[in-house]
Amino acid sequence: MRERKRAETRQRISDRATRLFERDGFEKVTLAQVAEAADVSVKTVTNYFGAKEDLFFDAEPAILEALQSALSHRDSESPTAVLYPIILDGPILAGPCPWSDLDTAQWEAMRVWAECERNSPTLTTRRAAILQSWIEPLATASGSVAWAAMLVGILMLRHNIVQQGLIDRDRPLDVEQQLSRTVAQALDALERGFQGF
Numbered sequence: 001m002r003e004r005k006r007a008e009t010r011q012r013i014s015d016r017a018t019r020l021f022e023r024d025g026f027e028k029v030t031l032a033q034v035a036e037a038a039d040v041s042v043k044t045v046t047n048y049f050g051a052k053e054d055l056f057f058d059a060e061p062a063i064l065e066a067l068q069s070a071l072s073h074r075d076s077e078s079p080t081a082v083l084y085p086i087i088l089d090g091p092i093l094a095g096p097c098p099w100s101d102l103d104t105a106q107w108e109a110m111r112v113w114a115e116c117e118r119n120s121p122t123l124t125t126r127r128a129a130i131l132q133s134w135i136e137p138l139a140t141a142s143g144s145v146a147w148a149a150m151l152v153g154i155l156m157l158r159h160n161i162v163q164q165g166l167i168d169r170d171r172p173l174d175v176e177q178q179l180s181r182t183v184a185q186a187l188d189a190l191e192r193g194f195q196g197f
Contacts, residue, residue: 009038009040009044009048010048012038012039012040013034013035013038013040013044013045013048013049013055014049014055014058015038016034016037016038017029017034017037017038017049017052017055017056018055018113019037020033020034020037021055021056021113021116022109022112022113022116025116025119025120026052026056026116026117026119026120026122026123027119027120027122029052030052031045031046031052034052034055053122053123053126056116056117056123056126057123057126057127057130060130062094063093063094064134064137064138066086066094067083067086067094067134067138067141068137068138068141070082070083070086071083071138071141071142072141078191078194078195079141079142079143079144079147079151079194080147080151080187080190080191080194081191083151083187084184084187087154087155087158087183087187088179088180088183088184088187090102091107091110091162091172091175091176092110093155093158093159099172099173099176102172107166107172110166111166111167111169114162114163114166114167115166115167117163118163118167127159128156131152131155131156131159132152134148134152134155135148135149135152136148138151138152144194146194147190147194150190150193151190153186154183154186154187154190157182157183157186158179158183161175161178161179161182161183162175162179165178
């Protein structure tokens with residue numbers, strides 16, 4: 001019961017912060033505004049999320065966990081091969097929505113979120129730091145620091161392609177095709193470079 005209440009409070013804070021970021025932009029929203037919108041104290045917000053940036057990027061730990069899990073549960077597949085579907089099959093990395101299920105409202109919501117991130121130097125810097133921090137755990141899961149560092153570069157490329165396509169108001173199909181061409185080519189090169197690993 002207590003854990004469920006904590007999870008509900010955390011989700012409410014995240015949801016209210018998301019709406020505020022979408023409406024006002026990340027830089028203009030304060031933790032006090034998030035707390036008021038979620039009907040909690042600022043201290044409660046910081047207990048669940050250490051910083052305002054953590055509210056924006058609250059899904060990133062789950063994405064890293066999905067990548068690590070796929071790598072640690074692979075059988076005879078290479079580390080690169082096991083991640084192909086996670087990286088290419090949907091607009092959100094390791095997300096639950098495949099390209100084929102994406103609707104106009106979801107795409108528009110993603111566009112607003114992408115613009116919010118792009119318009120914030122704080123978030124742009126934090127995105128790079130988050131991806132950089134993934135090298136070590138991905139190296140541990142895969143067995144290679146070099147492979148993990150190159151994969152993180154590919155993940156940054158993936159992020160940039162999707163973000164730019166959203167901001168440019170490209171059709172989801174066009175973004176999916178560009179991702180399939182460019183990121184798949186990078187993954188193929190990574191696979192060739194680490195054959196037998």
